[in-house]
Amino acid sequence: MEAIAATVGKYDCLLFDMDDTLYHMSTGINLACRKNIQDYMLNHLHIEENLIPKLCLDLYKEHGTTMAGLKALGFGFDNDEFHAYVHGRLPYDNLKPDPVLRNLLLSMPQRKIIFTNADKNHAAIVLSKLGLEDCFEGVICFETLNPKNNSSLDTRIVCKPSMVAMEAAFEIANIDPKKTIFFDDSARNIATGKAASLHTVIVGSSVLVPGADIALESIHNIKEAVPEIWECEEQFETVVVIESKTVETVITA
Secondary structure, three states: OEEEEEEEOOOOEEEEOOOOOOOOHHHOHHHHHHHHHHHHHHHOOOOOHHHHHHHHHHHHHHHOOHHHHHHHOOOOOOHHHHHHHHHOOOOHHHOOOOHHHHHHHHHOOOEEEEEOOOOHHHHHHHHHHHOOOOOOOEEEOHHHHOOOOOOOOOOOOOOOOOHHHHHHHHHHHOOOHHHEEEEEOOHHHHHHHHHOOOEEEEEOOOOOOOOOOEEEOOHHHHHHHOHHHHOOEEEEEEEOOOOOOOHHHHHOO
16 A cells, blocks of 8 residues: 555646647648648659649548548558658758747646657657657557558558547547546547547637637647646545556557
8 A cells, every 4th residue: 555646636637739739830830741741642642733632631621631531542652651751851940949838738737648640750859849758748649549560551540530549549548538638729629529528628729619618829828728727736545556557658659
């Protein structure tokens, strides 16, 4: 038996999307990523150039990511090759350390986990550029949700906004959705998050979207918009420690 301090409050976990949530769209990362995807479709999949912009958008809307849509259509390609091409030429230098956000994150007493559709290398670079790599317990990413071989024959990709991806994240990281706040810039992801019983915050918007509990124009305003994150108290409880296992070990590839 061991007495330990436990944080008691309304929430015990904070689940964060990464791209366009932890940093602003004005960095140009999103636009560059979209261009690289279209270039890959043209140069590697040999799709007619005039069809690519609409197809790219349609697949994104229907399948969660363009990559997932391309796989569903039967295009065979290596997942790592795709990610390396799409993310390998991004203007990462546009991302700067964010000490304000870092201090906010470190002051939050809850578990903090990244939940992104991106691959682990992209996530590592972004968090490092922002100076936030040690602010999170772990990263749920493409490899976490798709722990299969990298065969070009794999046609099913698990990603947000599917409920399958949400439920997989909860199981992998041992998350209670009813005690978790989910931050994301995507209205579709927010809607699924709400359906999955998460408390939801749409980031980058001053207007509520369907399923959002709170609209947060900037992640830097989080303390004013969601003060209950800091409204918790510490109490001592006696527990039996059976096994110690960090979340990072469980959810990072």
